[in-house]
Amino acid sequence: MTEAEIIQLGSRGKAGRGSGKPPSAAARGLAAGGKTRTPRARADRRTDADEDVSVERVENLQPTTPAEPAFTASEPVAGVAEAPIVDATVVEDGPDPDPADAEPAGADPIDPDDAGAADAKPGFGQLPPSVNLAAIVSELAGVLGSAVGHLRNLPTEQLKELGRDPLRAVLQVAEALGVDWQESLEEIVEFTRARMSGRYAIDEFGFDPEFTTKVFLPIMRPLAQNWFRVEVRGIENIPTTGSALLVSNHAGTLPLDGMIVQSVVYDEIGRHVRMLGADLIFKTPYSHDFARRTGTTLACQEDAERLLASDQLVAVFPEGFKGLGKPYADRYKLQRFGRGGFVSAAVRAQVPLIPVSIVGSEEIYPLIASAPTLARAMGAPYFPITPLFPWLGVFGLIPLPSKWIIQFGEAITTDELPPGAAEDPMVVFNVTDQVRETIQHSLYALLMQRRSAFL
Amino acid sequence: MPRVVLVTGVARDLGARFARALATDESLDVIGVDVSPPRHDLGKVSFVRADIRNPVIGKVIKTHGVEVVVHMAIVASPGSAGRSSMKEINVIGTMQLLAACQKADSFRKLVVQSSVSVYGASPRDPVKFTEDMSPRVQPRTGFAKDALEIESYVRGLGRRRPDVAVTTLRLANLMGAGVDSQLARFLALPVVPRVMGFDARLQFLHPTDAVAALLAVTREDHPGTFNVAAPDIISLSQALRLLGRPTLGVPLQFAPLIAGMLRQARLGDWSSDQIAALTYGRAMDTTRFVNATGLKPRFTTREALEELVSVSTPGLLNPDRVDQVLTGVAGLIEGSRRD
Numbered sequence: 047m048t049e050a051e052i053i054q055l056g057s058r059g060k061a062g063r064g065s066g067k068p069p070s071a072a073a074r075g076l077a078a079g080g081k082t083r084t085p086r087a088r089a090d091r092r093t094d095a096d097e098d099v100s101v102e103r104v105e106n107l108q109p110t111t112p113a114e115p116a117f118t119a120s121e122p123v124a125g126v127a128e129a130p131i132v133d134a135t136v137v138e139d140g141p142d143p144d145p146a147d148a149e150p151a152g153a154d155p156i157d158p159d160d161a162g163a164a165d166a167k168p169g170f171g172q173l174p175p176s177v178n179l180a181a182i183v184s185e186l187a188g189v190l191g192s193a194v195g196h197l198r199n200l201p202t203e204q205l206k207e208l209g210r211d212p213l214r215a216v217l218q219v220a221e222a223l224g225v226d227w228q229e230s231l232e233e234i235v236e237f238t239r240a241r242m243s244g245r246y247a248i249d250e251f252g253f254d255p256e257f258t259t260k261v262f263l264p265i266m267r268p269l270a271q272n273w274f275r276v277e278v279r280g281i282e283n284i285p286t287t288g289s290a291l292l293v294s295n296h297a298g299t300l301p302l303d304g305m306i307v308q309s310v311v312y313d314e315i316g317r318h319v320r321m322l323g324a325d326l327i328f329k330t331p332y333s334h335d336f337a338r339r340t341g342t343t344l345a346c347q348e349d350a351e352r353l354l355a356s357d358q359l360v361a362v363f364p365e366g367f368k369g370l371g372k373p374y375a376d377r378y379k380l381q382r383f384g385r386g387g388f389v390s391a392a393v394r395a396q397v398p399l400i401p402v403s404i405v406g407s408e409e410i411y412p413l414i415a416s417a418p419t420l421a422r423a424m425g426a427p428y429f430p431i432t433p434l435f436p437w438l439g440v441f442g443l444i445p446l447p448s449k450w451i452i453q454f455g456e457a458i459t460t461d462e463l464p465p466g467a468a469e470d471p472m473v474v475f476n477v478t479d480q481v482r483e484t485i486q487h488s489l490y491a492l493l494m495q496r497r498s499a500f501l
Numbered sequence: 502m503p504r505v506v507l508v509t510g511v512a513r514d515l516g517a518r519f520a521r522a523l524a525t526d527e528s529l530d531v532i533g534v535d536v537s538p539p540r541h542d543l544g545k546v547s548f549v550r551a552d553i554r555n556p557v558i559g560k561v562i563k564t565h566g567v568e569v570v571v572h573m574a575i576v577a578s579p580g581s582a583g584r585s586s587m588k589e590i591n592v593i594g595t596m597q598l599l600a601a602c603q604k605a606d607s608f609r610k611l612v613v614q615s616s617v618s619v620y621g622a623s624p625r626d627p628v629k630f631t632e633d634m635s636p637r638v639q640p641r642t643g644f645a646k647d648a649l650e651i652e653s654y655v656r657g658l659g660r661r662r663p664d665v666a667v668t669t670l671r672l673a674n675l676m677g678a679g680v681d682s683q684l685a686r687f688l689a690l691p692v693v694p695r696v697m698g699f700d701a702r703l704q705f706l707h708p709t710d711a712v713a714a715l716l717a718v719t720r721e722d723h724p725g726t727f728n729v730a731a732p733d734i735i736s737l738s739q740a741l742r743l744l745g746r747p748t749l750g751v752p753l754q755f756a757p758l759i760a761g762m763l764r765q766a767r768l769g770d771w772s773s774d775q776i777a778a779l780t781y782g783r784a785m786d787t788t789r790f791v792n793a794t795g796l797k798p799r800f801t802t803r804e805a806l807e808e809l810v811s812v813s814t815p816g817l818l819n820p821d822r823v824d825q826v827l828t829g830v831a832g833l834i835e836g837s838r839r840d
Contacts (some may be wrong), residue, residue, distance in 0.1 A: 239823065243823060248702075248736055330698075332697075340702060341756055344626070349628055
């Protein structure tokens with residue numbers, strides 16, 4: 047069942063998390079290992095006061111996590127080993143490499159920029175008159191300067207070539223990127239012809255197998271294999287025929303985990319995973335179109351039963367947006383599992399439930415804060431603020447290359463349950479808890495086994 | 502003595518086809534009723550010009566000893582007469598007709614043509630509606646609301662006259678050569694506006710299959726409500742590509758604006774649930790009807806649409822032209838590879 051919470055003094059009952067405040071001195075003192083780290087956290091805060099909310103949050107995680115019994119086993123490996131790495135990517139990326147670069151190339155442009163910064167200073171009334179700002183500006187200028195220097199060295203010959211024959215260049219780039227379309231030119235033309243004239247099949251859910259196997263999965267494959275280096279375990283637990291319901295944890299701000307599961311399952315056993323998605327997906331333009339094409343349908347009882355009745359492999363993420371939009375500090379802590387509707391669908395259809403534990407998805411977009419007002423204005427369940435987003439704009443959408451492990455657990459069968467079990471809420475709750483516990487335990491086990499979040 | 506069947510709405514295409522087909526049966530005496538004279542040949546049907554909004558219809562039922570009433574005088578789009586006239590025909594007409602039926606002693610059976618519109622349309626819809634499901638978003642305007650009200654009056658009659666077998670057929674959008682529906686006219690526009698980022702799932706029914714379904718439930722007794730449609734679906738983008746129509750993407754927020762412009766240009770009057778159906782898609786599960794009658798539609802959705810394509814003028818992006826362009830591009834790529 048649920049793990050016992052230890053409520054610490056002075057942290058508003060939240061163990062220093064989620065209350066929007068750093069834990070009190072008492073709370074830090076209570077937690078083991080906290081004292082050694084806090085001074086450094088403070089020092090960090092003093093030096094780069096501008097942008098290091100993220101660092102604070104990550105640091106704050108340290109003292110509190112070991113207090114949790116379920117985590118004590120996994121934290122030494124997962125938590126402590128990871129946090130410094132996150133620190134490194136977040137903090138040191140900025141200042142570290144720059145001093146070297148800044149000196150040689152950046153000498154000229156510093157002056158005008160600096161003047162601009164000086165002018166701007168009075169505007170930021172509340173900011174302390176810091177040397178930092180000037181340093182950052184000079185670093186930025188340095189980076190810019192070196193980038194311009196690099197631009198000069200660009201092979202102009204090749205660029206001219208590209209201008210002369212863009213088509214060929216595109217083909218070459220596609221080849222270089224390893225986009226494996228598995229198609230010869232004639233096939234591509236034939237494919238386009240069929241698409242353009244509407245001669246392709248879709249099923250009643252709007253699933254377009256041709257689009258999925260020829261466009262969507264080839265794009266996901268390099269992402270799964272080379273970027274996230276997904277390690278698949280227990281694939282033999284997925285039946286090669288007949289229906290089954292995959293139940294997975296959900297994390298990572300954007301529902302990439304679903305797409306990755308779809309990709310690896312297809313590559314491993316050649317079956318399409320049909321996912322159940324929230325209604326927001328189907329309200330949103332393009333997301334609706336894309337989701338239906340790739341086989342996702344609305345997470346409702348009727349559709350789930352229809353899919354299960356037609357021998358499909360169905361995947362469901364019962365945490366929903368609660369899982370996707372949870373703060374990074376709560377990573378790998380399963381949220382509430384909806385109302386168990388997926389279980390009653392599976393019980394009614396007498397199909398096995400397969401717990402899926404995904405490790406790595408939490409680190410792709412570490413959610414350090416959310417902007418609830420902005421989210422409400424946009425009609426979204428949350429507005430993510432990660433170390434890279436929205437600061438870097440579109441580039442902030444590039445997921446961090448975490449190392450993924452996907453474990454498909456042993457099937458939990460439902461066909462021995464007595465008839466009418468789907469109508470018995472107690473049975474449904476028990477099975478829901480069983481699935482949830484299984485996923486949570488294997489998440490902890492996987493976290494203990496992995497070396498680090500990114501390697 | 503032959504059984505007397507009264508068919509309302511025979512001036513229109515589907516009503517005329519159905520009445521004509523029904524009248525070929527020697528054991529039936531078919532009376533067709535409509536306010537305007539039929540445009541089509543009605544065969545052996547005896548036509549009575551009467552308005553179902555008028556109590557006169559009761560007299561027709563009584564004098565002829567009508568046993569079966571097939572109610573097809575349902576208007577799906579306002580047309581030139583306007584929305585208020587449409588609502589009057591649909592709702593008041595049905596009320597009057599059913600009131601007259603309830604009084605008639607000879608009356609034994611009622612068949613009502615309803616529509617897929619009763620399910621509304623929203624992003625929270627299941628992929629296929631079964632007869633027992635209710636709309637996720639209750640339609641508040643237009644034909645969908647009329648259809649819901651018609652069905653509720655029909656249910657009321659079923660309660661008050663339990664001896665009467667009541668069959669309601671929820672027909673999908675008709676599609677095929679010669680179908681003159683709002684949707685068919687819309688798809689035939691030279692440039693079709695569509696909501697960006699959505700690809701609606703469409704499900705059609707060929708008039709031949711609609712007539713066959715109506716005949717089956719008129720000849721045999723199948724009380725209840727049934728969805729009638731082709732088994733498969735087609736996406737809006739597939740349909741438009743089959744028709745070779747270029748599209749104009751419209752953001753979701755501007756869809757009502759475009760619908761208003763279409764109304765101004767007399768290119769159809771789209772209610773919000775119809776726009777929603779063309780945005781999110783809507784389809785019906787027809788298992789119950791197939792199991793009850795053993796009747797499978799002869800035309801799939803795609804075949805019904807292909808029939809429309811075969812008689813309509815080829816669009817700007819028709820497959821032949823697309824072929825030419827593609828062959829050209831393929832040649833270009835081949836050339837640059839050989840370099």
